[in-house]
Amino acid sequence: MSAPAALRMRRVRIALADQVLIDGLDVDVAPGECVTVMGPSGSGKSTLLAYLAGTLAPVFDASGEVCIAATDITTLAPERRGIGILFQDDLLFPHMSVGANLAFALPADVKGRAAREAQVADALREAELSGFEARDPATLSGGQRARVALMRTLLARPRVLLLDEPFNKLDARLRQEFRAFVFDHARERQLPMLLVTHDEQDARAAGGPVIELVAPR
Numbered sequence: 001m002s003a004p005a006a007l008r009m010r011r012v013r014i015a016l017a018d019q020v021l022i023d024g025l026d027v028d029v030a031p032g033e034c035v036t037v038m039g040p041s042g043s044g045k046s047t048l049l050a051y052l053a054g055t056l057a058p059v060f061d062a063s064g065e066v067c068i069a070a071t072d073i074t075t076l077a078p079e080r081r082g083i084g085i086l087f088q089d090d091l092l093f094p095h096m097s098v099g100a101n102l103a104f105a106l107p108a109d110v111k112g113r114a115a116r117e118a119q120v121a122d123a124l125r126e127a128e129l130s131g132f133e134a135r136d137p138a139t140l141s142g143g144q145r146a147r148v149a150l151m152r153t154l155l156a157r158p159r160v161l162l163l164d165e166p167f168n169k170l171d172a173r174l175r176q177e178f179r180a181f182v183f184d185h186a187r188e189r190q191l192p193m194l195l196v197t198h199d200e201q202d203a204r205a206a207g208g209p210v211i212e213l214v215a216p217r
Contacts, residue, residue, distance in 0.1 A: 002082075004031035004190035005069035007160050012064030014047055014056075019216040021047055025064070027211065029160075029192035034183065034206035036195045039213030045196040048213075049162045052194070053085055054078035068159050084158030084191075086166040086182070090149035092137040098124070098148055099133030105155040123151040126185070143174045150182055154189065161186050163195040167202055179205050 012025040021044030029035045037045050050056040052066055055078055066074050073081045092101050102120045110116050117133075124130050127147040137145060146166070153161070166182065167175045179202065186193050195206050203210050 002157070002159055003069075005159050005192070006030050007192040007194070008065075008067045009052075010065040010067075012048070012051070012062075012066070014044055014051060014060055014062045016060050021216055022213065025211075027194075029194060029208075031190035031192055032187045034163075034186075034193035034195055034208045036197060036203040036206045036208065036210045037213060038197060038203060038210060040215045043213035043215045045213060046164055049085065049164050049194065049196060052081075052160075052162060053083050054081055082157075082159035083162060084153040084156055084160070085162040085164060086150060086153055088165045088168045090137075090145040092145060092149060092152075094137060096137075097133060098129070098135045098137055098140070101137065101148060102152050102155055105152045107157055119155065123155055124148075127151050127181075142170060143178060146170065146174075146178050147181060150185065154185060158191065161191045161193045163193060163197075165197055167197070167199070175201075176205075183207075 007029040009025055009027040012022055013020070014022040027035060037048060039045055047056065047060065051062050054076065056062055065072055068082055093104070096104065099120050102123050103116055106116055106119060110119060120133060124132055129144060129147065137148070140148065163182065167179050170178055183205065195202065197203060
């Protein structure tokens with residue numbers, strides 16, 4: 001497992017045609033810290049995450065330095081950046097079992113069926129879903145699906161975790177529980193986190209600095 005690393009952004013600028021969404025953004029996120037990004041719709045919150053992940057649509061004009069530890073990742077392909085992302089939707093593959101969904105994320109260096117099955121079993125144990133390997137994702141509750149989605153992301157061994165409103169579709173009780181589950185597991189792994197949300201309670205639970213974006217004029 002890689003040593004904990006900080007996420008650093010310098011002079012990040014993102015524009016769409018003549019609209020500047022983000023200009024000169026400098027952010028440092030320490031290992032285990034969660035920085036929250038808030039702002040109205042259209043202010044560039046999810047666009048910023050796409051830039052970090054390497055999936056920003058070419059219609060945007062983006063520049064700036066993004067480093068994990070000492071490595072500038074902005075020229076790397078998305079799969080080489082070491083970034084995991086959790087969305088509003090769990091995005092579990094409906095044609096795969098729960099166990100197969102988790103195994104899909106395992107790095108290539110996990111060799112052999114026994115080793116891969118052991119890591120899947122460990123992930124399900126962490127999610128309090130032991131024995132769910134053969135289950136169809138459609139049979140899981142919303143909270144269970146969310147936990148599987150997080151464990152699948154973590155099995156890929158990201159060095160940074162991006163959170164694009166992942167608590168948004170859960171009811172109040174499940175939202176609180178899943179929030180704690182995500183933050184506890186990410187902090188245990190010392191992952192820098194960047195959270196996009198509209199919810200003040202999410203920001204308070206994250207416990208770190210808050211960046212307020214404004215809608216473009």
